[in-house]
Amino acid sequence: AQTVTQSQPEMSVQEAETVTLSCTYDTSENNYYLFWYKQPPSRQMILVIRQEAYKQQNATENRFSVNFQKAAKSFSLKISDSQLGDTAMYFCAFMNRNTGNQFYFGTGTSLTVIP
Amino acid sequence: DTEVTQTPKHLVMGMTNKKSLKCEQHMGHRAMYWYKQKAKKPPELMFVYSYEKLSINESVPSRFSPECPNSSLLNLHLHALQPEDSALYLCASSQGQGAGANVLTFGAGSRLTVL
Numbered sequence: 105a106q107t108v109t110q111s112q113p114e115m116s117v118q119e120a121e122t123v124t125l126s127c128t129y130d131t132s133e134n135n136y137y138l139f140w141y142k143q144p145p146s147r148q149m150i151l152v153i154r155q156e157a158y159k160q161q162n163a164t165e166n167r168f169s170v171n172f173q174k175a176a177k178s179f180s181l182k183i184s185d186s187q188l189g190d191t192a193m194y195f196c197a198f199m200n201r202n203t204g205n206q207f208y209f210g211t212g213t214s215l216t217v218i219p
Numbered sequence: 220d221t222e223v224t225q226t227p228k229h230l231v232m233g234m235t236n237k238k239s240l241k242c243e244q245h246m247g248h249r250a251m252y253w254y255k256q257k258a259k260k261p262p263e264l265m266f267v268y269s270y271e272k273l274s275i276n277e278s279v280p281s282r283f284s285p286e287c288p289n290s291s292l293l294n295l296h297l298h299a300l301q302p303e304d305s306a307l308y309l310c311a312s313s314q315g316q317g318a319g320a321n322v323l324t325f326g327a328g329s330r331l332t333v334l
Binding site: 137139207210 | 250252259260261262264267269274275307309311313315321322323324325326327328
């Protein structure tokens, strides 16, 4: 089974600053996807960014970027120019392409952006 | 239409009641999911339907009964629930195959309280 670990239960950041959320995972697979999902207090889970394991280039989406270290099995999320709307639970997730349709979520990091 | 719609948003039921949660998507997705989420915890997978067939049942108690009448609809029938079943129930969908197969689109959830 795959495990996803988020070691930071809570974090805070000043508005306009940069913050990095950590995620590590354990798998023996080579063909997989990694994701960061955001769940604001209104509760709808939204995809922030995804990374395909076979791609060496780190994914970026506007202010959000990842640092994907495949050998270290690390997948951190960097949020630049933090905004109040970034306040949310952030979940790291793993999906094995070979088994498909089964997503493994980390325990989450609660991020608060301070005005 | 890029949404997953869940009804009702809130549901309160007694332990002897029978109720249903409903989920609908019109994105042409062929995989649909039920997740259970407790406060400040990650979503826990319950069921996956792929091409209208139940493909994953994560050993969920029989008091939860899923149903997929067609490719756009997913129901979760509830009967004789326990207070510990109180949670947010999230529906999600994905394409089921191809490049988009790995992206989950979530609904806003149904908040269930069992008295």
